[in-house]
Amino acid sequence: MGAADDRPERRQAEGIRPKSDVFGVTEAPSRPVVGFLAPRLLRLLSRLPLRAAQGLGGFIGGLMARLPLTERKVTRVNLQIAFPEWSDARRREVERRSLAHSGRAFAEIGALWFWSRERIDPLIRKVDGEHLIADTLAEGRSVVLAIPHLGSWEVIGPFISTRYPMTVLYRSPRIAEIDWLTRHGRGRFGAELAAAGRSAVRTLRKAVDQGRTIAILPDQDPGVGIGVFAPFFGKQANTMVLLSRLATRGPRVVLAWGERLPRGQGFHLHFSDASDGVYDPDVVASATALNQDVERLVRSCPEQYLWSYKRFRMRPPGDPSPYKSNS
Numbered sequence: 397m398g399a400a401d402d403r404p405e406r407r408q409a410e411g412i413r414p415k416s417d418v419f420g421v422t423e424a425p426s427r428p429v430v431g432f433l434a435p436r437l438l439r440l441l442s443r444l445p446l447r448a449a450q451g452l453g454g455f456i457g458g459l460m461a462r463l464p465l466t467e468r469k470v471t472r473v474n475l476q477i478a479f480p481e482w483s484d485a486r487r488r489e490v491e492r493r494s495l496a497h498s499g500r501a502f503a504e505i506g507a508l509w510f511w512s513r514e515r516i517d518p519l520i521r522k523v524d525g526e527h528l529i530a531d532t533l534a535e536g537r538s539v540v541l542a543i544p545h546l547g548s549w550e551v552i553g554p555f556i557s558t559r560y561p562m563t564v565l566y567r568s569p570r571i572a573e574i575d576w577l578t579r580h581g582r583g584r585f586g587a588e589l590a591a592a593g594r595s596a597v598r599t600l601r602k603a604v605d606q607g608r609t610i611a612i613l614p615d616q617d618p619g620v621g622i623g624v625f626a627p628f629f630g631k632q633a634n635t636m637v638l639l640s641r642l643a644t645r646g647p648r649v650v651l652a653w654g655e656r657l658p659r660g661q662g663f664h665l666h667f668s669d670a671s672d673g674v675y676d677p678d679v680v681a682s683a684t685a686l687n688q689d690v691e692r693l694v695r696s697c698p699e700q701y702l703w704s705y706k707r708f709r710m711r712p713p714g715d716p717s718p719y720k721s722n723s
Contacts, residue, residue, distance in 0.1 A: 428573055430571050430573065430574065431571060431572070431573020431574055432573075434571075434573075434574050434577060435574070435577050437506075438505055438506045438509060438510065438577070438581075439506065439510065440506070441503055441504075441505070441506030441507070442506035442507055442509070442510035442511060443506075444506070444507075445660065446504060446507050446519060446660045446662070447659060447660025447661075448660070449503040449504055449506060449507060449660075450500040450503055450504055450656075450660050451660065452499075452503050453496075453499035453500040453501070453502055453503025453504065454496040454497070454499050454500050454503075455499070456499040456503075457495045457496035457497065457498050457499025457500065458492065458495070458496050458499070460495045460498070460499065461491060461492040461495040461496065467495060467498070467704040468491070468495065468704075469719075470703070470704050470705070470706055470719060471491050471494055471495060471703040471704045472487070472491055473718050473719055474703040474704075474705075474707060474708070475487045475490060475491055475494075475703055477629055477630070477631050477708065477718060478629035478630075478694075478698075478703075479629075479698070490698055490699050490703075491703070493699035493700075494698070494699055494700070494701060494702070494703045494704070495704065497547075497656065497699060497700045498702060498704055500656060501548060501549075501550070501656075501702070504548060504550070504551075505550055505581065507519075508548070508550045508551055508553075508554060508581070509550070509577075509580070509581030509582075509584075510581070513554070513558050513585065516551075516554050516555075517558075518662070519551070519662035519663055520551070520555055520662060520663055520665060521657060521661060521662040521663065521664055522664040522665070523555075523664075523665045523667070524664070524665065524666050524667065524668075525650070525666060525667030525668050526665075526667055528648065528650050528667050528668070528669060529541075529556070529560060529609060529650060529667060530560075532647075532648045532650075533560055533561075533607060533609065536607050537607060537646065537647060537648060538603065538604045538605075538606070538607045538608055538609065538610065538646070538647040538648070539560075539608075539609045539610070539647055539648050539649075539650055540604070540609075540610045540612060540639060540642055540643065540647045540648070540649045540650070541556070541609060541610065541611045541612065541650055541651075541652045541667075542612055542614040542639060542649060542650070542651050542652065542670060542686065542689070542690070543611055543612065543613055543614070543651075543652045543653065544613065544614060544615045544651075544653060544690045544693060544694070544701075545613065545615055545616075545701065545702035545705060546653040546690075546693055546694055546697065546700055546701050546702070547653045547654045547655045547656050547663070547697065547700045548654040548655075548656050548663055549613065549653065549654065550581075550582075550654075551654040551663050551665070552611065552652050552653075552654055552665065553582050553585075553587060553611065554585055555665060556587075556609055556611065557583075557585040557586050557587035558585045558586075560608075560609045561586075561606075561607075561608045561609060562586070562587040562588065562608065562609045562610075562611060563587065563588040563589075563590060563599065563600060563603040563608050563609070563610050563611070564582055564583070564587050564588070564589050564590065564610075564611045565590050565592060565596055565600060565610070565611065565612045565613075565638075566578065566582060566589055566590070566591060566592070567591070567592045567616065568591050568592065575591075587611075588603070588608075597638065600638070600642060601642070601645065604642055604645045604646070604647050605645070610642070610647070611652075612636075612638070612639050614635075614636060614639055614686055614690060615628075615687075615690050615705075615707065616636070616705075617633075617634045617706070617707065617709060617710055618634065618635070618636040618637075618638070619634075620710070622636075622637070623635050623636055623637060623683075623710075624637055624679055624680050624683050625680075625712050626680060626683035626684040626686075626687050627684060627687060627688075628687040628690070628691060628707065628708075629691055631708055631718075632708075632711070632712055632715065633687065633707055633708055634709075634710040635683040635686065635687055636683070637679045637682075637683060639674075639682075639686060640674065640676075640679045640682035640683055640686065641679065643670075643674055643675050643682060644675065644677050648669070649669070649670035649674050649675070650667050650668065650669060650670065651666075651667070651668050651669070651670055651689055651690070651693060652665070652666065652667050653665075653666050653693055654666075655697060655700065656700055666693075670685070670686070670689050671685050671688065671689050672685075673685025673688070674686050674689065706719050
């Protein structure tokens with residue numbers, strides 16, 4: 397995650413809030429029971445065919461859509477913010493489908509973190525825009541992949557890391573005992589993993605200079621003091637500046653997402669160029685363009701977006717949280 401400017405006046409001008417801890421990263425608590433069960437659950441899911449695993453996940457997600465859970469409430473608030481012009485019935489339908497896709501996203505991790513390349517490659521049914529990566533790397537220039545929480549974001553890693561040199565920025569899990577599991581799942585085909593923090597910034601800058609492919613999730617709240625407020629679906633959202641700052645070092649920024657095909661048929665990968673505004677040296681202008689790019693992708697397939705994430709949790713001064721009654 398990007399570092400805030402040290403000058404108070406610059407932080408205020410850019411909407412950067414004061415730091416509460418280094419890069420928003422805090423020590424993960426110990427949860428030995430979860431650490432014991434999580435890998436075994438994913439191993440169990442990995443023994444299922446993709447269609448069966450996604451079917452199970454979709455069923456569980458469907459139950460979430462019927463219960464008074466925080467995920468359902470947050471999804472409802474986010475959809476009201478993003479699509480005020482929609483009817484209540486349409487928002488409810490996308491709410492239901494989005495939560496079902498959230499269940500599928502979890503259930504398919506078993507396959508994507510444990511299956512061999514020979515089993516994963518056939519799941520990739522179609523790829524659009526891969527030449528953007530191949531041609532750029534062939535020129536000795538790096539690629540920054542902006543991978544929002546749309547469709548299957550986990551499928552991008554195996555596809556890229558088995559074909560190109562790759563460095564992945566990731567946020568350490570909230571539970572200490574499963575950090576190794578995350579690193580195994582995302583790094584087992586040779587990807588270099590950089591846990592969010594100051595050392596990660598150095599690692600990513602080095603990767604850009606070396607002409608590698610860098611993967612970043614651009615639609616996470618980066619934390620207090622390390623983002624700027626920029627509009628996302630018409631509402632200010634705390635947005636990372638790391639990608640914007642990396643973009644000024646000369647890489648090609650490419651948007652990427654894995655569309656989940658129906659009935660466990662696999663995935664359709666989409667790669668497209670980011671807009672010119674992402675390269676703006678002004679981080680607020682760049683973050684605004686980045687959010688607009690992500691918004692454009694989400695509008696193409698809103699039912700596969702992770703609406704249950706509190707994207708608008710952090711607010712500018714004086715702006716109340718839309719999740720206040722749901723927190």
